[in-house]
Amino acid sequence: MPETVNLSLDEARALSLAALEAHGANRANAAAVTDIMIRAEQDRCASHGLFRLQGYCASLRSGKVNGAASPKLRDIAPGVLRVDGDGGFAPLALDTGLPALAERARQQGIAALGLVDIYHFAALWPEVETLAEAGLSGLAFTQASPMVAPAGGTKPFFGTNPMAFSWPRPGKDPYVFDQASAAMARGDVMIHARDGKKVPIGTGIDPDGNPTEDPNAVLAGAQLPFGGYKGSNIAMMVELLAGGLIGSVFSYEAGRLDNKDGGPPIGGEIVIAMDPARFGDAERWADHCEALFAEATAMDGVRLPGQRRRKARLETPETGIELARSLYDTVTELANG
Template sequence: MPKLSLDEARDLVAGALVRNGASAANAASVARALVGAEADGLKGHGLSRVPTYCGQLRAKKVVGDAAPSVERPRPGALLIDAAHGFAYPALDAAVTALPAVAREVGIAAASIRRSHHCGAAGQPVEALAEAGLVALLFANTPAAMAPWGGSTPVFGTDPIAFACPLPGKPPIVVDLSLSKVARGNILAAKQRGETIPDGWAFDAEGRPTTDPAAALKGTMAPMGDAKGVALALMVELLAAGLTGSRYASEASSFLDDEGGPPGVGQLIIALDPAAFSANGPERFAALAEAIEAQDGARLPGARRVAVRRAAAQNGLDVTDATLRQIAEA
């Protein structure tokens, strides 16, 4: 299986995006995010997305040269318009602007509207935690889950992410989808010609399926049954209702080049621990140490850090099929 260094992978992705109409700056932002996800072992948000993104650029479903704008209408509020471009440049703008605002007023929030697929939601909050902040991210996605007891999808898989700093260690990062698995895992399985496990999804008639193509036409199984659906409602209200973005049922798919831009939203909240206590990070470390002291226990994100280090040292294993798909995109 071919290997690519992280720099080679970023160049490969950025080149494909530029060929299809992305500006160099936007292509670089997207490439950092996708290769970062691949390096973390999150393949559903990694290189498998490149052919779809390229198709959406050609169809103008995503605006390749969009430049996000940032406004600050109130002391702790940032309004970011992604302008129907990729989400990653808008997320980069939020990560750049939030630390100074959070340190000034204690807590700051950035809303992002007219956005797109946010990929691995843990990346922006991890970057904020590395700057010493506690951060949460809520993102809505196109309809994929039905309300509990219903059959028509009105919620997305709607990721939630959280990160907080630990003195002298990588941050704690929680990144989860409100479906049992991220929809990108099903897309990746379809591209590889593999089946999916029982319990991940239902087909268009509401029957359990292991066929990824049928799952993509049907609905996702919610994490925690009714509890997962309740959380998805919360995310829709925060990420779309609050930000003035499209709800899941109004958004076009992230997975094809049909229709107009999805126009979804994201909300990022950043807190400066120093505004709330004199020793927040040290208290975070005390709980982390209590968890890690137990045999077999680990903090969320610990595996991701190990996989990332190995990828940085050894490169990425990339299939011939993936390389061919990116080259042909």
């Protein structure tokens, strides 16, 4: 196992802010990106925490991403909002759009937010969890550059094309899941490669199209969708929703535009919010859904997604977070400019 370093959340936050500002982000953008990474670290979601900092800084350093981006919110239809991200990272654009999306969903029952000209490099659960904590159900979708071969193919075409869903549970932690349409998240493949661990067969193929347990071969070849054609269909759906529908790029287009600096490609995201109290079952929906959760979890071995993250969230303010020594050294070097 690699040597680790323990950091408090405040120490991790300070290092991230220093690194992002040293590489060209203003305080507003640095704070929004840092908040997303520290939320992941607090939940022990290592693949979307400070592990991503090097990519964020690389894209600032190369000039691909606008570190002083000022996202602009537009109202383009009764149920549709749009944020122009001004070529910046997604977190500040989400901070700009989510409050308005929540308010519109409360007014109308359902609303959608399209985010364009952004660089998304984080988990999707923070945006849908934010909506659930406001009493709304949320859906989020985003694409990336080509990493995943479609069913029957051997070359990267889709991004990992994740999706997230949340459901509010009054008085309880919301139901939240966040998953890639790939068999394994890209960051997890990269962490396996860093730590010298094998990946399960089905994760991906090598450059010659052969199944492999070597994460480095997968990174050089292509990842695979989960469930074969089923995951491939979902990846295509994400392309259409987060690219075609909102006027953003598809993954293959993002890959052609990208400068390959190690950071995120340009892309889009769509977030949909729904108010369960506005769909005709205002008095009963919450209790009815709690009965569903209770029925499922009464079976041995069944748990709801997100419980591990929520438990970690309560623990890490006291225990701190563990970073691999190599990652700590990288983060410290970035913070020192």
